[in-house]
Amino acid sequence: MQQEASARGEPAGVATMQFRQGSAIRQLWETNLEVFQRDRMALFGLCIFAVFAIVAIFAPQIAPNNPLTPLKNNEGDWIKDAMPYWLAEPGEDEAEGYTNTFLLGTTNIGRDIYSQLIHGSRSALLVGFSAAAAVAVIGTVVGLLAGYYGGWVDAILMRAADVAFGIPFIPFIIVVSAFLDPSIWNVVVAMAVLLWRDTGRVIRSQVLVIKEQAFVSAARVSGASNLRIIFVYIAPSILPLSFLYGSFAIAWAILTEASVSFLGFSDPETISWGFMLQDAFNSLALSREAFYWIVPPGLCIMLTVMAGFFIGRGYEEVLFPRLRRM
């Protein structure tokens, strides 16, 4: 997947990043506020996440059926491949001995597709946000340490980044998922191990610029320790950049989790959108043209991934004003 090259668009604008003055919390708050006030698409992305978060939290209440249990008709047979009630022939359900209330039909072994879709939001958001947090935190710390200390610390960390850039991403996650017990956390760990590299490099180059500024020398003269300078004086200025990369990382994490589940390396007891698509693909839903099964999970993945992109681009436009639409 092309994701290694990152969606950020360009490396050239980094040098023109805008800094803010003032206290750490206020700087961060102002930047975040500006992103969502200025950019309607970023706000839209935030709304998408909010809606899916509500769905994920209340999934058991919203979903009409258990997503894993095959549903049975009056005779005790599985309700296989039922069409959505708005597509099915009227009366077909009574003839088969059940009442069709399925918004998106059932799978080939009689699981309720709509309930699976609702529950799928949980894995997507869980993986998306925890992987993004891990990537942003590791990348930020690596970038800060490498940029500030320079010398051998920088050399070791940046060679480690080179190694991470050389490891094929999806193959690595497949192998790790296959070797450990199936769990969505494998994807999170594997992503955290590899994807800090982009964030780390960019933040390092930014720290190189910031540490030459007057307020850093002033802090050093007044006797602040190295760690204090790094985390109290420098970190707040580059945190918006971590948010930028974190937003894109949410998108990549959701896409990656979907791919890994689709390839069959996820926990079969956890419903995810990628798993649903794998299920559809393997049970030949394509040749039956079962769009009600194939389309909804893909749309959900696309919406959540786009939400991450929109927010990331919002940060980009505030941090790198030259990219702004003119």
Added chain:
Amino acid sequence: MSRGVAYYILGRFLQSVMVLWIIVTLLFLLFRLAPSNPLASYIDTTFTKQQEAALLARFGLDKPLGEQYIIYLVNLLKLDLGDTFSYSGKTVLDILGADLPNTIYLTLTSLLLAYAVGVLGGIVMAAMRGSMIERVGTTFTLMTRAAPQFWVGMLLLTFFAFQWKLLPSSGIGPPMVRYRWETEWDKLMSPVFWRHMILPTFTLALYLHGLPLLLMRSNMLEVLDQDYVTMSRLAGYSEWRVMIQTAARNAMLPVLTALTLGIGYSIGGNVVIEHVFSWPGLGRTLVRAVQQADYPLAQGAFFLIAVIIVFMNFIADILYSLLDPRVGASAQAQVS
């Protein structure tokens, strides 16, 4: 080429070799993590203890870990990737050698298509900045990057292969035809092969075109602000001449670097598309090998993909330093 540049290239090359060595070591350790005995799929329940021991000895698995590591490194240098567990009588190199061309055909065709469309699209988007067309176009491109590749592939398959029966749904050709291709040349000359390539290529290109398009657009916007572009405007050149000859040429550099990197990463990332279209390439072989616990094959495929990525990263760095006078032989190239 100055001496500084030559030194820079040599340094980058040695660095790439080091990186590859570390990756290979990590790969060795990673595959010792495998939960089951690596021979579990190979060993029949009817095997006697002696037969099992003989088999372990054949694969060198009875030796201490350090010795196994040395043997592994020496074998890699000799390009001996071992025997597969699941395809009897074939070496890993045989299988990967047959897969690699298929992956390369798919990747290169898709990349060329994607970058041609992406560069042109990026120029158009930059020229039309702020317009409705630009907004719709950029949103569409973002959608293609957000949609999972395998899902797009599934939708295209449903329409073109199953509903309208226009194109084949999987593989590189029907078995009868495939056995008649004796060389890669025969394969490339066969219309059947190209017909099978249409859907996977289109799916991959649709995904890949986003990066060059967005890159080109933002580079163009950056370049259009520069004095020399204003100068050529003032000199009375037509808007399209300014756009193409002056701005686009300068905005192309990062796109070229992205293309070089893209070759490496796409070869490693085609896994999902190869799986959907049953395309017999490196990615599909890797997935199957992992599923069937065929560790030598999985390890070999992983190794080959990593070599390609590291090599293309190296080429991209060199290209960048040769094409961009600002980078030259200095350490600046590190700031990517």
